[in-house]
Structures are given as C-alpha cells and as structure tokens.
Amino acid sequence: MSRKAREAEIYEAAARVFRRKGYHAARIQDVADELGLHKGSLYYYISTKEDLLRGLVEGPMQRMVAATREILATRHAPAQKLTRVIEMHLRHFQESKDFFGIFLREDLDFLDANAETDLRGLVRTYDALWDEVLQEGIAAGVFDAEMEVPIVRKAIIGMCNGTYTWFRADGPYPIQEIARQFAAFALDGLRPRDAARAAATTPSDLSSSSTA
Amino acid sequence: MSRKAREAEIYEAAARVFRRKGYHAARIQDVADELGLHKGSLYYYISTKEDLLRGLVEGPMQRMVAATREILATRHAPAQKLTRVIEMHLRHFQESKDFFGIFLREDLDFLDANAETDLRGLVRTYDALWDEVLQEGIAAGVFDAEMEVPIVRKAIIGMCNGTYTWFRADGPYPIQEIARQFAAFALDGLRPRDAARAAATTPSDLSSSSTA
DNA sequence: GTGAAATTCGGACGCTGGTTCAACTTTTCA
C-alpha cells in the first residue's frame, strides 16, 4: 500500500472516530485501534492530532460551494434551483457525513486561528449563494417578497442539517425522498398538496419520478 | 448564600462553560474560574464532572414536554397549534440555550447508560406529541395528507434547532420574529404571501402583533 | 540473498486534568 493510500486510510478512520466520539473525546489510540495499528505508528504519517482534524476539514465545504455555483449558473426557474440546491446540500451532507458530524458539533474556529484554512469564510460564501437563489425567486415574483431572506435560508439549511441527528442510510426513507419532501415543504408548506398545486405558479419537476 | 443557591450557581456556570467549549473540552478548572473558586472547592458541592452534566440535563426537556401537552389540550385549530408549538420550542430553546447547546452537540447517550435519567425516552415522547399536532391537521383536512409526518416533524424541529448555530439575542431579529417567520414558512412555504393568504383556510392569529 | 529504506513496534516521557484531603478561614448561633 502506498504512502498516500495509507494516509487516506488514517484520515478516514480519524473522521469516523471523531464523528462518533467528538474530536476532544476521541483518543489517538481510538484511531489506531480502528486501523489495527499502534498509536505511535500514526506519527509516522501525521504530525499532531489537530493536523489530523484540519486535514479532514478541507474539501467538503469547498465542494459544496462549487456545486452551488453550478446550480446558480443554470437557467432553471427559481423554485427548481431551490429544489436542486436542497438536494445538493442533503446529498453532500450524506456523502461527507463524518465531516459534517464533526463540523456541526465541534467548535472549529480554533482551526482558523493559526492556519491557512478559512472555514468561516467558506461558510459565509455558501450562505451568500443560497441567498442569491432566494433573491432570484423574489425578483421573479414566485417567492414571498416579504420574507427575511437570511432567516429563511437558515431555516432551510437548519432543516437539512437536522438530518444529521436522525437520518440513517438503512432507515425507512431514502435521501431522495427526504429531499423531495423538504423541497415540497419549503415551496408549499403544509397546505394540502392539491390546493397548493392548483395555486402554485412554479411546480417542481423533480417530484415526477417518485410519487411515494 | 445558601447551599442551594451556591449549587445553582455552580450548575449554571458549568452549563455556560460546557456550551462554550463542549463537555469534554471543558475543564473543571474553567468552571471554577467562572466562579472565582478553586477547582478543589467545587467538590464540596459536586461528586464528579459527569454528575455535573447529568444535573444540567434534567429539567429543560421535561418542561418542553409539559408545555407541548398543554398546547395539545387546547381547542385551537391545527395550524394555530403548530404555530404555538413552534413558538414554544424556540422560546424554550432560547431560555435554556446552554442546555440545548450541550444537548445538540454532545453525545449524551452515555448518561442514560448508568443512571436513572432517560433522555432518549423523553425525546421520543416529545416527538410523538409533535406528530399528534400534525396528525390533527391532516385529520382536519388542512395539512397535506400525503406528507410523511416524521420527516416533516424532523424538518421543522431541525429548522428550529438550527437557530442554535446562528441566533444571537442581540442580533437583528428578535425570537418572536423568527418564530413568526418559521410558522409562516411551515404553513405556507415560500409562495407569495398574498396568494397563500387567499388560499389558506387557517390563518395564523399570531402575526397581528408584529408585521415586520 | 543482502543491504538499505520504509514502516511498525513498544515503551517512555511529560503534561494535563479529575479527584482527594488535611489545614485554614469564615459563618452560625447558643
């Protein structure tokens, strides 16, 4: 096994352990156990426990920002863009579950303090992109012009991030179904679907595939 | 100062510290510093650090369950009950911010393991009460009958819990305004308010006080 | 096969942090 591959193994193991126990509660020994190594051996690959965490943090957030930019660049209707952004968020969330588990639970600001990583900046960028989606909808007259965009954005993202607490890949709902329901919920609220559909000016085209 | 009062001080200080740093990252010394005491002195009041955490956990959750039961017992319309439950959740959330900060971030299952506290049970009860609210709405024909109740419940609670990440008492939005927007969002989604109002069968009476 | 390089081992070191405790100070109340 190459050095790179071994390093990747270690980082993945660390991600799992950090998510399960939390960064501070997790011991280097736990990471070693996960790999069947002795803890001293890890230091052949890493320098400190903090660097291990830092290594995990880079990547997932950047990918989400990039994916959001792509969606924004399309010519879809606002409601559809929103649906796709929600889906995208949930999908990345699930794919980098370990990372987000850490990201949501730990206070990672101390990482920004003494290194080149700028997590907070990335989050700000991501938020701004969401706001753009909502603003487009308002400008197009299909979203409530009276809404407070930051609150609504936080409401939707909070809704998505909440999946961390309860979503299980082997649970009753596949991630697509959750995305579908979340999008429908965001766009139409709880009002009976028929009435909502009748009144809605911008139906989502994503619900056609699975009508559950 | 009475013993009870001193104990309360200690638990409150611990709550603040645990929320700021996380239970595992926080040190007993930090709690002592918060009070201007020496760490040894704390042990005149507490037995272990874990008990300190356990003491914090009891209470807030029980109060929320009780408050939800009260709302359910009223004769309000489903949409109004939902609005009130959302408000209630956010209000308790803010009032016991330290507790929830810990609750959401830490893995507290280990507390259930070897003590009489049954956090998980409480959470299950709380979820069930929310589901009742939603079911009532469906039965009354004012909520979408096709929704997956558990998903929607989790969506709304997730939305509320997300406030932990961003809500600041001195920020631009008072908690009431957030509750109002969340409820409106849940009930009508993002569709323009006028169209939503026209079609809605159960307007919320809570928005009358502040129209932002 | 042999030697060097890469990798892993296993123990040691030092620090941190939870907990204990005997001594000291303050409060209480007869």
Added chain:
DNA sequence: TGAAAAGTTGAACCAGCGTCCGAATTTCAC
C-alpha cells in the same frame, strides 16, 4: 464570645493521553 459547622484553600496524587524515539520488522531494489 467562643466553639462547632460550613465553606474554601492549595497542594498532591494519579491516571490517561499526546508525542517522541530507538529498536525491531517488513518491503523492495539490485
């Protein structure tokens, strides 16, 4: 006012954990 009770101190103990390092083992080129 004085003695007992309540509360606080500060040092010490000890276990756990991050980190280091020389020795042992494995890998691999020649």
